[in-house]
Amino acid sequence: xxxxDRFAIPNPSPVIYASMVAIGLTVIAxxxxxxxFKKWGYLWQEWLTTVDHxxxxxxxxxxxxxxxxxxxxxxxxxxxxxxxxDNKLLDAQHYNEIFTxxxxxxxxxxxxxxxxxxxxxxxxxxxxxxxxxxPRLNALSFWxxxxxxxxxxxxxxxxxxxxxxxxxxxxxxxxxxxxxxxTNYYMIAIQxxxxxxxxxxxxxxxxxxKMRAPGMTLMKMPMFTWASLVTNAIIVFAFPVLTVLLAMGxxxxxxxxxxxTTTNGGMDMLWANFFWVWGHxxxxxxxxxxxxxxxxxxxxxxxxxxxxxxxxxxxMVIISLxxxxxxxxHFFTMGQGALTNSIFSITTMAIAVPTGVKLxxxxxxxxxxKIEVTTPMLYxxxxxxxxxxxxxxxxxxxxxxxxxxxxxxxxxxxHFHMVIIPGVVFAMLAGLTYYWPKMFGFMxxxxxxxxxxxxxxxxxxxxFIPMFFSGLDGQARRMYTYSESTGFGPWNMVSFIGAAGLxxxxxxIVYNIYYSTRYASRDISADPWNARSLEWATHTPVxxxxxxxxxxxxxxxxxxxxxxxxxxxxxxxxxxxxxPNNSGVPFIMSCIFFVWGFSFVFSLWIPLILTTIxxxxxxxxxxxxxxxxxxxxxxxxxxTENNLRGA
Amino acid sequence: MKELFPMKQVxxxxxxxxxxxxxxxxxxxxxxxxxxxxxxLVTAFIQAAVQLVVFMHxxxxxDKGAIYTNVYYGxxxxxxxxxxxxxxxxxxxx
Numbered sequence: 001x002x003x004x005d006r007f008a009i010p011n012p013s014p015v016i017y018a019s020m021v022a023i024g025l026t027v028i029a030x031x032x033x034x035x036x037f038k039k040w041g042y043l044w045q046e047w048l049t050t051v052d053h054x055x056x057x058x059x060x061x062x063x064x065x066x067x068x069x070x071x072x073x074x075x076x077x078x079x080x081x082x083x084x085x086d087n088k089l090l091d092a093q094h095y096n097e098i099f100t101x102x103x104x105x106x107x108x109x110x111x112x113x114x115x116x117x118x119x120x121x122x123x124x125x126x127x128x129x130x131x132x133x134x135p136r137l138n139a140l141s142f143w144x145x146x147x148x149x150x151x152x153x154x155x156x157x158x159x160x161x162x163x164x165x166x167x168x169x170x171x172x173x174x175x176x177x178x179x180x181x182x183t184n185y186y187m188i189a190i191q192x193x194x195x196x197x198x199x200x201x202x203x204x205x206x207x208x209x210k211m212r213a214p215g216m217t218l219m220k221m222p223m224f225t226w227a228s229l230v231t232n233a234i235i236v237f238a239f240p241v242l243t244v245l246l247a248m249g250x251x252x253x254x255x256x257x258x259x260x261t262t263t264n265g266g267m268d269m270l271w272a273n274f275f276w277v278w279g280h281x282x283x284x285x286x287x288x289x290x291x292x293x294x295x296x297x298x299x300x301x302x303x304x305x306x307x308x309x310x311x312x313x314x315x316m317v318i319i320s321l322x323x324x325x326x327x328x329x330h331f332f333t334m335g336q337g338a339l340t341n342s343i344f345s346i347t348t349m350a351i352a353v354p355t356g357v358k359l360x361x362x363x364x365x366x367x368x369x370k371i372e373v374t375t376p377m378l379y380x381x382x383x384x385x386x387x388x389x390x391x392x393x394x395x396x397x398x399x400x401x402x403x404x405x406x407x408x409x410x411x412x413x414x415h416f417h418m419v420i421i422p423g424v425v426f427a428m429l430a431g432l433t434y435y436w437p438k439m440f441g442f443m444x445x446x447x448x449x450x451x452x453x454x455x456x457x458x459x460x461x462x463x464f465i466p467m468f469f470s471g472l473d474g475q476a477r478r479m480y481t482y483s484e485s486t487g488f489g490p491w492n493m494v495s496f497i498g499a500a501g502l503x504x505x506x507x508x509i510v511y512n513i514y515y516s517t518r519y520a521s522r523d524i525s526a527d528p529w530n531a532r533s534l535e536w537a538t539h540t541p542v543x544x545x546x547x548x549x550x551x552x553x554x555x556x557x558x559x560x561x562x563x564x565x566x567x568x569x570x571x572x573x574x575x576x577x578x579x580p581n582n583s584g585v586p587f588i589m590s591c592i593f594f595v596w597g598f599s600f601v602f603s604l605w606i607p608l609i610l611t612t613i614x615x616x617x618x619x620x621x622x623x624x625x626x627x628x629x630x631x632x633x634x635x636x637x638x639x640t641e642n643n644l645r646g647a
Numbered sequence: 648m649k650e651l652f653p654m655k656q657v658x659x660x661x662x663x664x665x666x667x668x669x670x671x672x673x674x675x676x677x678x679x680x681x682x683x684x685x686x687x688l689v690t691a692f693i694q695a696a697v698q699l700v701v702f703m704h705x706x707x708x709x710d711k712g713a714i715y716t717n718v719y720y721g722x723x724x725x726x727x728x729x730x731x732x733x734x735x736x737x738x739x740x741x
Contacts (some may be wrong), residue, residue, distance in 0.1 A: 211714065237724050273735055277728050324724050328735050340739030 005600055010160045010180045011093045049582040051135035054542055056142045061432070063112040063146055068104050072506060074102035074234060076499055079463070084485040085330040088212065090308030094481035095605045096163040097156065097182070103166025107282070108190055109149040111420070114428040115289040116145070116200060119228045121435060123204060125535035125542065126222045128213025128551040128558075133206035134579040141196040141203065143590030147191030151597045155185040159602065163554055168249070168278070171258035175253050177285035184601040187250040192597050194242050197538060201235030213534070215553040219313070222533040222556055223299075229294025230316045231285050234323060240283035245274045254603060269334055276327035284323040286420070288316060290427030291358060294380050297430050298362050300531045301377035302369025305557060308361040315354035322351045330520055332403040343399035348398035355391065359384065374529070375449035377432035382457040383422045384515065390418030393468065403509075408478075411471025414464045421460050429456070429509070437528045441541050442520040448512040456505035463498025466491040503520040532560040539644040545577045548637050574641075577632045589618040659701030666690045666697070 034040055059384075077098050081090045090098065106126060126131055132138050155161045162182035171181045181242060208229045212221065221229075249271065251257040258266035299306040305314065328336065328344035362384065373381070393415040394623040396408050406412055429452075437443045467475075470491040475482065482488050527536040537559045538547050549570040554561060561567035596611035670690045673683040699705045705714050 233720075237721065241728070267736065269736060270732075273732055277732070321723075323722075324727055325731070328731070334735075335740055337734050337739045337741045341733050343734070 007158050007438070008272060008533065009157070011091075011097075015538040016156060023154075023157060033143075038042070038391070039583055045582070048585045048587045049139075051125050051131070051139045051580050051582055051586075053120050053132050053135065053138060053542060054439070056138055057117045057119075059142055059146075060113045060117035060120060061439075063149060064110050064428075065108040066255055067113070067149060068506070068613055071102050071105040071110050072503065074098045074105065076503055079492075079496040079499035080100065081480060082482075083491045084493065085482055085486070087357075090480060092480045093163065096165075096478070097161035099181075099478055100162050100165055100168075100186075101152075101156065103187065104152065104162070105165065108193060109152065111286050111322035111424050112193075112197060113145060114424075115286060116142075116197075118224075118293065118428070118431045118435065119200075119204060119231075119289060121439060122431075122535055123225055123228050124207065125438075125538065125546060126225050127208060128534050128547060128553065129207065129211040130546050130550075131578065131580060132203050132205050133211055136583050136586060137199050137203050139583065140589065141200040141587035143586050144196030144199070144593060145193045147190045147456075147594040147597070148191070148196065151192065151594055151601075152185055152189035154495060155182060155189075159185070167272070167275055168251070169268075169275075170252070171254075171268045173249065173271070174261060174268075181601050182249070187246050187253065188597040188600045191243065191246045191250070192593055194239055194246070197235060198239040198243070201239065203622050205236065213551045213553050213558075216558075219310070220553060223295035223309070223312060224289070224533075226313050227288045227295070228315060230320045231288045233553070234281045234285050234288075234320050237324070238278050238285065240280040245271070245278065246600060248430060250600070251572075254600075268489070269331075269499075270332050273327075275628070276330040277324075279330065280327040281320075281323045284319055286424050288319065290424045293431040293434070294362060294383060296531075296533065297376045297380045298365050300434075300529055301367050301372045301380075302376055303372070303530075304365055304369040305532075305560075306349075306361070307364035307366045307367075308357075309556065311357055312361055315357040318354045319351060321356070322347060323379070324435040326351060329398055329400070329403075332400045333407050338400075345398055345400045349395060352395055354399075362385055373450075375444070375446055375453055376430040376434040376529075378450055378453045379426045379433075379457075382453060383430075385420065385427045386422040386426075386457060386460060389465075390415055390420075390422065394419060405643055406471065408476055410467040410475045410477055413477045414467035414471060414640070417464045417467075418460070421464075422457070426453075426457070429453070433631070434513055434529065435535075437524055437599035438535060438540055438542065441524070442516060442522050443524060443528055444512050444516045444519065448508060448515060452508035452512060455501060455508060459498045459499070459501025459505055462501055463495050466494045466498075521646045532557040534558050537562065539641075541644075542639050543644065545579060545637070546630055548574055548577075548641050558632045565569065574634045574637045577633055577637065578629055579632060580629045581627055583627070587621060589615060592618065609627045656701060659697055663694060663697050666694045670694075 047059065050056065077090065078095065081087050081095060096396075120132075120138070124130070150443050160180040160182045162168065162178075162185055163180075164178050164183055164186070168183060168186055171177060173186075208221070208225060217386050248257070248259045252261065258264040258269050260266055260271045264270050274348045293310065295306055324346045326344055328340065329348045332341050333343075357442060362380075371377070393411070397403055397412060397415055403577065433444050433449055469486045471477075473486075473488065473491075475486070475488045475491075524540065526540045528539065529536070531558070534551055534553070537551060547570070551558060552571055554567060558567070558569060562569040592611050592614040596608060597605040599611060658673055667690075673686050699718070705711070705718070708714075
């Protein structure tokens with residue numbers, strides 16, 4: 001039985017055993033359900049092997065929503081533990097595990113797939129392409145991300161969760177202080193998901209540079225596409241750092257190297273340094289697509305073209321460069337001298353300038369616009385003031401001398417939540433509501449949607465504003481309890497109420513999806529929001545080939561030109577369309593990657609060697625495969641087009 | 648005949664052999680580690696540039712602009728990362 005001891009959880013509790021049972025039952029229910037309804041073939045042919053960017057986008061979306069709830073449950077548990085002084089709900093070890101997984105899940109397995117979902121679905125449509133440049137690579141990206149996420153998520157029932165914080169600083173994350181396999185999970189799962197993200201970066205840069213519709217020059221691309229291009233450039237330059245860093249961390253933990261140890265010439269602070277060399281650009285990887293969504297939403301519902309297109313593009317390019325120059329502000333107090341800290345303080349404050357340019361551009365777009373407050377627009381309007389609170393406190397934190405007061409307190413926690421929630425989460429929810437009709441053929445209910453927008457934004461304020469005060473009073477982050485005499489109790493209770501409100505808000509979104517699926521009208525046009533760019537020019541549901549005739553473009557608002565100025569969007573006749581074939585290899589290869597990662601986590605060397613061979617076999621198969629895709633004939637296109645036009 | 652003879656490639660080949668010889672000299676000659684590392688780094692970067700331009704045809708297609716933008720951007724970020732790290736961890740560390 002010695003062999004199986006390694007899979008036991010080091011710090012078990014009834015909740016974890018209950019989760020084990022729940023996970024087991026869910027898996028059985030899914031397998032039984034799919035078998036009962038005879039859906040295995042459908043699942044395999046239509047989803048698991050698909051290379052269609054729209055379906056991959058939808059799968060990203062579903063994963064992101066699932067992970068949102070996983071991370072959300074972690075958040076509620078943390079706030080419940082801190083709601084009253086000296087609470088006994090969680091012990092220190094569980095609290096450590098929960099804040100670690102909350103951070104990793106929310107950043108890497110919720111926010112990342114959410115932006116990937118929107119990029120996958122929207123970008124090819126917006127540039128008038130039939131798919132991404134490398135459709136099968138895109139499928140592999142998704143499945144690697146998915147398997148990485150699943151590997152990370154089983155950690156708490158097999159072997160124990162990581163507990164060294166989402167930043168996983170050494171020496172705490174080293175084997176001396178983190179003995180369980182938890183941090184191995186962190187290293188390997190993020191590695192697998194990260195490889196997928198890197199592939200997406202290359203794929204989308206190529207797609208955007210090479211596959212734009214005729215007439216669409218770089219400066220005529222819609223703003224979301226521009227944001228995606230800049231984001232993917234940052235991905236390509238930032239993620240290799242993470243890959244190497246995680247490999248070094250893995251070697252320290254499993255093979256006894258001394259990169260980040262305090263002895264034998266290791267340098268423990270180097271982990272923090274390189275983590276943030278990746279970590280700060282990562283912040284912009286998350287926020288720039290969000291800015292892209294806001295640009296689309298605001299110009300659509302202000303019924304005006306986006307103010308200052310060129311300055312929008314310019315500020316994003318500047319942000320992408322500056323994002324690589326500021327990372328030291330995450331560890332001002334680690335012991336660098338005043339000169340170093342001053343340099344990074346200045347670069348940090350400089351980044352507020354292009355961000356400010358973007359905010360003012362949105363305000364000028366709204367100025368004199370005929371504003372129509374729909375749910376996506378409501379999120380965008382609520383974003384501007386709430387994000388500003390986060391942004392301004394960020395400038396406070398960016399002053400290195402003052403940072404000695406704020407660092408490692410709840411003030412910091414409040415700051416980054418006030419940036420990420422309005423910046424990323426509101427944008428993703430706005431994008432979700434905005435693109436929902438294009439994805440699924442019906443609109444989400446506006447009344448429930450607006451209610452959830454208000455509940456979520458007000459609860460965000462309620463949950464995080466008190467942390468600014470308790471943080472300034474000295475409440476440290478990552479502490480699982482505090483005594484009553486500190487006086488933090490009331491602040492944290494308010495915060496807990498806000499967190500509960502957020503839970504209600506997200507429950508409302510789920511209810512909205514259920515309600516609209518049942519009752520919403522399916523009789524909507526292809527352009528229900530009266531929008532401006534190409535993704536709304538094709539039918540709903542979008543046919544597999546996206547556009548029967550590739551659109552011809554003269555400005556960044558091609559559809560608006562077609563609607564208002566008589567621009568001919570689709571000149572010419574139907575021609576046969578070349579499309580890529582589906583493939584099971586990405587899915588199978590990622591499953592092998594999952595077993596590979598699992599073996600790595602538990603140091604099972606023989607399965608590790610076998611799966612490594614398996615991965616190379618999959619790559620070899622692809623190299624020698626002759627797959628030239630298939631053609632959709634003109635007759636078939638005509639039939640599809642006529643059906644869709646009739647609908 | 649002149650058009651058929653790949654002068655650029657031959658010169659590139661000779662130059663890269665020369666660079667390799669200089670790098671090899673670091674092992675055979677007696678010098679301080681600082682001098683040795685400097686020679687290695689400088690020759691390595693020139694070598695990479697020669698390979699990229701002469702043998703990987705970086706400037707010969709209409710993607711020239713995109714390729715060089717990428718290379719320079721990557722170079723800037725690599726230098727910023729390396730020197731920024733040195734600044735934080737060694738030079739500026741009290």
